[in-house]
Amino acid sequence: MSICITNLQKEDAGRFSLRIGVDDYRENVTLSVTNRSSPLVYIEKGGEGCISFPQAEIRTTDRDILREERVLCMQFSGSIEIGLMLKGAWNRSFSCQSNTSHVSVCITNASKEDEGIFTYTLLSVPIDNRTLIITSPKLIITPKSPATVKEGQSLALTCHSTDSGGIYMFFTLDNKGNRIIFGIGGGSFKACSNETQLAFIECSFGDPWLFNLTLLKPIHNQEVYCSRQVGQEGWNTSTIIQVQRLATLSVIPASDVILNQTISLECFYANGQPGAAFSYGKRFCMFEYSSCTGCQLFASLECPNNQTYRISLTVDSSWHKITMYCEPPSVQSNTIIINVTIPVSGLVLTPSQLTVNRGETITLTCQTDYCNPSAKITWFKATSDVTSQATPTEDKNQEDLVRTTSVLRFTGVIGDNGQQVYCIASNTQGRSVESNRYTIDVKYISDVKILPGSMLRVVTEQSNVWIYCYTENPEDHAKYSWTKINSNNSTVVTTGQLYVIQTATIEDGGTYTCTASNSVGNSSGSVDVTVQYTPLASVLVHVDCRSTEAYILWTSPFTNSIGNIHHTLQLSENKNLFVNASFEKMNITDDIEINTYKVTNLKPGSVYIFRVLTSNHYGIALSNNHSCVTDPERMEDTSKGCPTEQIIGGTLGGAVFTTILLIVAYALCKCRKERKNEDRNKETLGR
Incomplete structure (x- = not known):
């Protein structure tokens, strides 16, 4: 029995009942008339949910949420919070909620009677609305899992919902998750x-719809799905x-097995069979x-x-x-496919002779035997993991087993000399194999070393200026050559370890590079030679002041050519004005490069600064400054004789200084002589 309405109006909404007899009401149906543009809100029957509206942009006036023209929630002017909830406006339990973005009416245990139109108003003017629909989402497919069917027969499935309407679809999913649709039904x-x-x-x-x-x-x-939208x-x-x-x-315990594991294959025939294959x-x-015989290849048979x-x-x-x-x-x-885990058992590292020149690159290869699953290869140099520098590849044989090959490109550096290289492979937990270790x-x-150093300063007309090079390892058996580099030009000046400039000129200045070479490579080192017109500065080694005299120990540069070099001792009683000093030469050796001077007629209790001025006809060079303080003048006691202690002390003090001076001068002299001897030896080698 049906009632049909044309030109549907909002006033037509209400509850319709089927009555049999006077008081026997069999069915109730609620008719909701909605605006077509009104958004629908679905809440499942017996579930919970909210009818939400975006917060009004204008908040300077009061705002309300209404259901069927009755105010449920109120927001006061200037506030986004719910200011008042009118419980008596709806004959069911509900709550009003709000946050910075939405205002909502929420219900629990939803029923069909909750359906209706909810309106959001601004000063009683509707600005938004929602229509609440209570759905019955219970969707039923039969037969339930497992849907059993005999092999070779078709299978019938039925899908329906307790609430008719919507679009129904049967489908399944392929191994990539894509839908394969069997059929579609329903809709308007x-x-x-x-x-x-x-x-x-x-x-x-x-x-209902079926x-x-x-x-x-x-x-x-x-898995077959039924959906309802x-x-x-x-x-x-x-x-x-x-x-x-x-x-x-079936395979017992499973089709994934380990090499040499014992398994059972069981074939079950639902209708029974007199034999099996x-x-x-x-x-x-x-x-x-009958005899349970055959298949002699297997360990045992059971029937x-x-x-x-x-x-x-x-x-x-x-x-x-x-x-x-x-x-x-x-x-x-x-059908069942057997997957056998075969542990890696062999690992070969090639080549076995790891000889490489410094800077040269060689290729090392580590390769497993065929196994399953594929093995991971880890490289080690000494105790360091260098796997990140290797490139692995895989290949399969006819039995679908995998062989892993890992290639490591190694460049020879001195620090790796004597280190061991090896690799480890594993494809099962707790089990691995190691290759041979090669050194x-x-x-x-x-490296090339330079004597006398990386920088050399000399003056013009200085004689026998030498530079010498060698390698640290005497086993290098290297050949040597010296090359002079000046501006954009380079010239080989000698093919040996020693190079001697007989008499230095300005043109001899520049960078000299010694190159040592043997069968495995080259090594080089350089020295910058500076030739200057002005002389080299002397060096004050020690100054000791007494009450009226001072002792100065100084050295002049080693030049082997001093005919036009002059040295002047200067002193100053202040920091700015230096004057030439009179001195007495006290050299204890004939070495002209080590000098000991004695200066007299000094003022007691005064500060003196000494230096040596070295000059030639091109210019001058000043030594370092060295200062000392003369002792205060001693006042003699006329009533008593001179104390013996002072006499002894003064005598001993002078003796101690003289001894120290002699020792230092002797040491410097010896060092100079050794250097001269070495110079003569190298000059002899050069010849």
Whole structure:
């Protein structure tokens, strides 16, 4: 029985009842009339939810939320919070909530009676509205999981909801998660459409709507979904297909096995069979129930009844990735692929001789045997992990086993000489193999050293100026050459370790590079030679002041040519004015480069600064300054004789200083003589 209305108005909304007799009301239906532009809000029957509105931009006036023209929540002027909730405006429990972005009316345990229009007003003027729809999302698919069907037969599935309406769809998912649609039905036009030849759909639009899907070729363990979409809301339910095979093969404990593990293959025939046949790879094995014999390759056979046939075997590497199944004459079971874990057992590092010149790059290769799964190779140099510098690759053989090859490019550096290189491979937890360890032999020529140093300053006309080079390792057996680099020109000046400039000129200045070479490479070092017109400065070594005299120890530069060099001792009683000093020469050796001067007629208790001025006809050079303080003048006691202690002390003090002066002068003299001898030896070598 139906009531039909044309030109529907909002006033037509209300509750309609079916009555049989005077007081027997059988069914109640609520009619809601909504504005088509009013957004729909769905809350599941028995669930909870909120009807929310965006906060009004204008907040300087009062705002309200109404249901069916009755105010539920109030916001006062200037506030975004709910200022008042009118409980009596709706005959059900509800709450008003707000935050910075939305204002809401929320309910729990929703029922069909809660449906209606909610309006958000500004000074009683509607600015937004929502229509609440209570849905019944209970979606039912039968048969439930597992949906059992015998092999070779079709399977019928039924889907419906306790609440009619919406669009229904049957589908499944492929291994990439994409939908494969079987059929679609429902909607405003009550359509019913097949989407594939694998199934067909039938639709019944009674109360409730029923949708029947028949799968022509059910797939074992396939999950089939039924979905229902109403507006923006949607629900899914599913069932998993269980195909009962006439013959079923199973592996005990599992198809993922370890090399040399013992497993059992069991074939079950639902209708019973007088015998069984196992197929594995390209091999075939049969045995009969009556005698339970055959398949001699296997460890044991069991035939507990004419439905179950069982064999046991020990897995070797040839079983990896083989396809197995069992069959009677007319029916084949499911197939199982055996996955055998084969630990890596061999690892080879090549080459075995790791000899490399410094700066040269060689390739090291570490390779496993064939295994499963693929092995990870880790490289070590001494105790350092250098795997990040290696490049791994993989290849497979006909049995689908994997071999890993890792290549490490190694550049010889001196610091790696004598280090060990090796690699480790592993493809199962707690188990690994290690390659042989080989020692790196880096061939190189050691660094070049320069004498007298990296910088040399000389003056013009200085004679026998020498520079000498050598390598740190006497086993280098190197050949040497000196090259002078000046501006953009370079000239080989000698082919030996020693180079001597007989008489220095300005043109001899520049950078001199010594290159040492042998069969494994080159090494070089440089010295900057500066030739100047002005003389080199002398050096004050020590100054000691007494009461009226001072002793000065100084050295002049080693030049081997001093004919035009002059030295003048100068002193100052202040920091600015220096005058030439009179002195007495006290040299204890004939070495003209070590000098000891005695200066007299000094003032007691005064500060003196000494220096040596070295000059030639090109200019002058000043030594370092050295200062001292003369002793205060002693006052003699006329009433007593001179104390013996002072006499002894003064005598001893002078003796001690003289001794120290002699020792220092002797040491400097000896050093100078050794240097001259070394110069003569190198000059002899150069000749």
